[in-house]
Amino acid sequence: MSTPNLTLLYGIEPARRPTGLERATRSMAELVSDLGPMQEAGDVSDLLAGLAHAVRREVAADAVLVSRYDAQLDLVCDGGASVRPPATLNFVAEQYSLDEYPATREVLVTGKAIEIARSDPEADRNETRFLSQYGFSRSLICRLVHSGAPFATVEAYRTEDRAFRHDDPARVDVLCAFASSALTRLELAAQLEGHYTMTMEALVSALEARDPHTEAHAGRIRDLSTALAVALRLPSEERRAVKLGSILHDVGKIGVPDSILLKEGSLDEQEWKLMKRHPVIGERMLRSVEFLAPAWPIVRHHHERWDGRGYPDGLAREDIPVGARIVAVCDSFDAMTSNRPYRKALSLAHAFEELTRNAGSQFDPACAEMLVEVVSSLGQDRVEERLVRYAD
Numbered sequence: 001m002s003t004p005n006l007t008l009l010y011g012i013e014p015a016r017r018p019t020g021l022e023r024a025t026r027s028m029a030e031l032v033s034d035l036g037p038m039q040e041a042g043d044v045s046d047l048l049a050g051l052a053h054a055v056r057r058e059v060a061a062d063a064v065l066v067s068r069y070d071a072q073l074d075l076v077c078d079g080g081a082s083v084r085p086p087a088t089l090n091f092v093a094e095q096y097s098l099d100e101y102p103a104t105r106e107v108l109v110t111g112k113a114i115e116i117a118r119s120d121p122e123a124d125r126n127e128t129r130f131l132s133q134y135g136f137s138r139s140l141i142c143r144l145v146h147s148g149a150p151f152a153t154v155e156a157y158r159t160e161d162r163a164f165r166h167d168d169p170a171r172v173d174v175l176c177a178f179a180s181s182a183l184t185r186l187e188l189a190a191q192l193e194g195h196y197t198m199t200m201e202a203l204v205s206a207l208e209a210r211d212p213h214t215e216a217h218a219g220r221i222r223d224l225s226t227a228l229a230v231a232l233r234l235p236s237e238e239r240r241a242v243k244l245g246s247i248l249h250d251v252g253k254i255g256v257p258d259s260i261l262l263k264e265g266s267l268d269e270q271e272w273k274l275m276k277r278h279p280v281i282g283e284r285m286l287r288s289v290e291f292l293a294p295a296w297p298i299v300r301h302h303h304e305r306w307d308g309r310g311y312p313d314g315l316a317r318e319d320i321p322v323g324a325r326i327v328a329v330c331d332s333f334d335a336m337t338s339n340r341p342y343r344k345a346l347s348l349a350h351a352f353e354e355l356t357r358n359a360g361s362q363f364d365p366a367c368a369e370m371l372v373e374v375v376s377s378l379g380q381d382r383v384e385e386r387l388v389r390y391a392d
């Protein structure tokens with residue numbers, strides 16, 4: 001008796017194995033979704049982490065480590081990792097020599113992937129010791145080539161003692177080729193951004209030339225603000241906003257007359273009113289430059305206060321964009337540690353006291369606390385030399 005046709009009788013599709021085409025379509029869809037993080041990466045670290053994630057999924061590994069290769073120093077440094085618990089991996093981000101890892105070096109030089117099994121008595125001892133240390137049974141070592149030279153090693157690890165597929169190295173190569181083109185995009189973007197930044201800095205230094213007391217102010221605030229943004233672990237987009245915003249925060253002072261900007265004595269009420277317009281003037285000036293959009297809110301809000309008593313909008317606490325809170329505390333710190341016509345620069349210890357005293361009223365307490373840490377970690381001598389420019 002023949003099997004009844006269930007689809008015709010009840011509209012039920014019998015269970016069946018997916019066809020080759022269906023499998024290919026599904027794996028293509030997964031691949032495309034795995035490429036997303038690399039495509040959107042804002043810096044090389046994000047990109048290498050995205051590559052590690054994509055490779056881990058593509059070759060069904062438990063962990064993947066991507067390490068940058070420095071050809072000049074002949075050293076590698078962990079650059080990105082992806083781990084699927086319960087597997088673990090120690091991500092050290094320190095440079096180390098490949099002399100102890102001959103298999104990895106061979107892959108870097110020849111481009112031919114190598115698979116290592118911990119149980120293989122012929123395998124290199126250092127490599128198998130590393131596998132034992134983290135409870136892995138196998139590793140597949142590949143390389144990422146960029147601009148015609150080895151750029152990174154890509155190592156996939158499996159806990160289960162199951163061999164990688166013969167076409168896994170080719171799949172990793174495809175992902176690495178994609179990562180290389182994403183790297184090119186990042187490099188071009190960085191180049192373009194570098195040109196824009198230089199142009200902006202030239203404009204800002206022309207503005208600073210009006211007032212000898214603020215010479216190089218924007219450069220110092222850029223350095224401090226970006227260091228603070230990194231210390232606060234802001235994402236790369238936010239860090240870029242802080243860099244642009246810190247350079248341009250006072251650009252609106254171009255609209256403040258010299259008689260006010262350069263006045264030696266204190267300002268009267270009317271003069272203060274004009275002076276306090278500079279964040280709004282600055283934001284308006286930059287509004288037509290779409291490229292600078294991330295800097296707009298920082299320029300507008302860099303004189304807001306944590307307690308809501310700042311200007312121009314009286315925003316408080318987290319309503320103030322984080323970039324503006326960062327620039328605000330760095331701006332004040334730079335003012336404290338610089339000579340002014342009406343007072344001398346404060347010592348670092350005194351400036352730290354002021355930051356702490358005003359944390360929670362004028363400043364975001366987290367930003368103020370971290371700024372003390374960042375400045376302290378720069379080393380006293382360097383800080384005195386770089387930041388306290390006008391102290392006697």
Ligand SMILES: [Fe+2]
Pocket residue numbers: 249250278302303
């Ligand atoms: Fe300002």
